[in-house]
Amino acid sequence: MPAPDRPVVTRVAPSPTGSMHIGTARVALYNWLYARHTGGTYLLRIEDTDRQRSTEAAVDVILEGLAWLGLEPDAPPVFQFARADRHRAAVAELLAADSAYPCWMTVEELAAERDIARAEGRAIRSPWRDRAPPEGVNLPHVIRFKGPLEGETIVDDLVKGTVRFRNRDLDDLVLLRSDGAPTYNLAVVVDDHDMGITHVIRGDDHLNNTARQSLIYQALGWELPTFAHLPMIHGPDGAKLSKRHGAQAVGEFAEMGYLPEAMRNYLARLGWGHGDDELFTDAQAIAWFDVKDVVKAPARLDWNKLAHVNNHYLRQADDNRLADLVTASLKKAGTSLAENGRARLLAVIPHVKEGAKTIVELGELCRFALAERPVTLDAKSAALLTEETRARLSRLAEHLAMEPDWSPPALTASLRSFAAADGVGLGKFGAPLRAVLSGGLPAPDLAGALTTLGRDESLGRIKDALSPAE
RNA sequence: GCGCCCUUCGUCUAUCGGUUAGGACACCAGAUUUUCAAUCUGGGAAGACGGGUUCGACUCCCGUAGGGCGUACCA
Numbered sequence: 001m002p003a004p005d006r007p008v009v010t011r012v013a014p015s016p017t018g019s020m021h022i023g024t025a026r027v028a029l030y031n032w033l034y035a036r037h038t039g040g041t042y043l044l045r046i047e048d049t050d051r052q053r054s055t056e057a058a059v060d061v062i063l064e065g066l067a068w069l070g071l072e073p074d075a076p077p078v079f080q081f082a083r084a085d086r087h088r089a090a091v092a093e094l095l096a097a098d099s100a101y102p103c104w105m106t107v108e109e110l111a112a113e114r115d116i117a118r119a120e121g122r123a124i125r126s127p128w129r130d131r132a133p134p135e136g137v138n139l140p141h142v143i144r145f146k147g148p149l150e151g152e153t154i155v156d157d158l159v160k161g162t163v164r165f166r167n168r169d170l171d172d173l174v175l176l177r178s179d180g181a182p183t184y185n186l187a188v189v190v191d192d193h194d195m196g197i198t199h200v201i202r203g204d205d206h207l208n209n210t211a212r213q214s215l216i217y218q219a220l221g222w223e224l225p226t227f228a229h230l231p232m233i234h235g236p237d238g239a240k241l242s243k244r245h246g247a248q249a250v251g252e253f254a255e256m257g258y259l260p261e262a263m264r265n266y267l268a269r270l271g272w273g274h275g276d277d278e279l280f281t282d283a284q285a286i287a288w289f290d291v292k293d294v295v296k297a298p299a300r301l302d303w304n305k306l307a308h309v310n311n312h313y314l315r316q317a318d319d320n321r322l323a324d325l326v327t328a329s330l331k332k333a334g335t336s337l338a339e340n341g342r343a344r345l346l347a348v349i350p351h352v353k354e355g356a357k358t359i360v361e362l363g364e365l366c367r368f369a370l371a372e373r374p375v376t377l378d379a380k381s382a383a384l385l386t387e388e389t390r391a392r393l394s395r396l397a398e399h400l401a402m403e404p405d406w407s408p409p410a411l412t413a414s415l416r417s418f419a420a421a422d423g424v425g426l427g428k429f430g431a432p433l434r435a436v437l438s439g440g441l442p443a444p445d446l447a448g449a450l451t452t453l454g455r456d457e458s459l460g461r462i463k464d465a466l467s468p469a470e
Numbered sequence: 471g472c473g474c475c476c477u478u479c480g481u482c483u484a485u486c487g488g489u490u491a492g493g494a495c496a497c498c499a500g501a502u503u504u505u506c507a508a509u510c511u512g513g514g515a516a517g518a519c520g521g522g523u524u525c526g527a528c529u530c531c532c533g534u535a536g537g538g539c540g541u542a543c544c545a
Binding site: 185 | 476481483484495506507540543544
């Protein structure tokens with residue numbers, strides 16, 4: 001346990017695989033929240049010891065993902081691979097202290113031992129643990145950790161509580177591969193120590209590793225950090241979250257039109273709670289968050305709730321920002337804006353954003369306003385234009401043209417007064433009016449649609465529909 | 471096989487031995503109505519199972535079942 005007066009240092013340590021799992025995003029968020037809550041520091045380490053998969057592009061995906069989420073680290077990232085010499089030096093220390101040993105087992109021998117060990121229900125053991133080196137000196141070998149065979153290792157986890165492991169169930173893990181490359185379990189310990197990490201907050205898929213890592217800390221004579229293992233995020237069906245559940249990577253959520261602040265709120269609430277609070281600001285989350293309140297059980301991703309949270313933030317978002325996002329989203333879908341597109345977007349967004357769950361959906365709701373005259377009507381809309389409704393729309397156009405105040409309340413009143421004057425209910429001309437204004441695309445209420453389009457465009461669209469193209 | 475973790479409404483959660491087990495999303499019904507949505511009102515919905523401990527258990531202990539993770543010269 002770190003000294004209580006030492007300032008908190010947390011870290012998120014993803015491996016660059018080409019995408020950033022949403023679970024990683026939540027781990028980052030919790031580390032960030034805890035660091036902010038305690039006035040500590042939040043760091044990033046790229047675990048790039050797997051040279052095959054670790055590309056610059058894969059690293060960028062992580063950096064961009066964190067930036068998008070607003071969870072950038074407080075210092076430049078540490079690259080694990082670059083610290084390989086330091087890791088090897090730590091192994092030299094372990095070797096000198098008789099806490100590690102070279103192992104010359106061949107892959108075949110290892111496979112055979114694995115089979116026997118499994119059959120006997122025990123951990124694998126290397127014969128080289130207590131044996132002198134072989135004759136031929138330069139044979140390839142790995143360096144293994146020499147852990148205790150008796151007693152138990154206790155992990156005091158902030159989330160899971162006290163977890164006990166019998167040391168005899170723990171095998172002597174490989175520290176250095178036969179090519180001299182450090183392994184993950186060694187590297188994390190050395191890096192977390194060197195980076196001064198006080199709280200290791202990570203996915204609970206690492207809980208089993210923790211016992212063996214604790215042993216390494218002890219062998220090196222280092223103070224243990226506090227551990228907190230977070231449950232994983234599953235798909236709606238309870239299985240491990242994967243592509244087939246709709247999305248898995250942070251970038252996919254961004255592309256689908258979720259707002260980063262919505263993701264933060266949703267992810268924070270998934271596996272952690274503060275009474276009945278559902279929607280909260282970053283400041284509130286920081287004030288309330290504590291790792292010890294994290295739930296123990298894995299949580300399932302719920303698209304409905306995410307949509308609800310996203311809608312909440314969409315309503316609050318600045319319209320200019322939304323216009324930017326919608327523009328980008330439409331562009332991705334192959335629609336580029338006309339010259340007055342920006343102005344039209346800004347006019348329509350306030351009227352439709354309450355009904356949108358995502359940016360993509362918001363874009364769909366904006367489409368009717370972006371259409372160029374003459375607006376093409378879909379079949380259903382065209383069918384509404386009978387002789388009778390045309391005549392009524394014509395009278396309505398005259399009526400609206402005289403309306404001095406082109407605002408929602410005035411237009412609502414105007415539509416009512418027209419209905420009265422024409423001796424019909426709103427239902428008689430509401431649908432056709434909507435049809436000629438929107439062409440059949442989704443649109444807000446009539447007054448909202450008229451306001452969005454403006455006087456000229458609205459009257460123009462009505463007029464277009466009255467003189468059908470021959 | 472062995473080891474470790476987990477288990478409250480469909481989902482996310484509250485409860486920290488004594489509650490009519492609360493909230494949110496979703497769902498259902500109704501209201502509103504110019505489409506869809508939004509909005510408003512109301513409703514149904516839970517402690518996996520079996521043993522203990524206790525005056526009292528969702529809460530503590532044990533077992534069972536189910537799920538997850540690990541068991542790599544991946545991370």
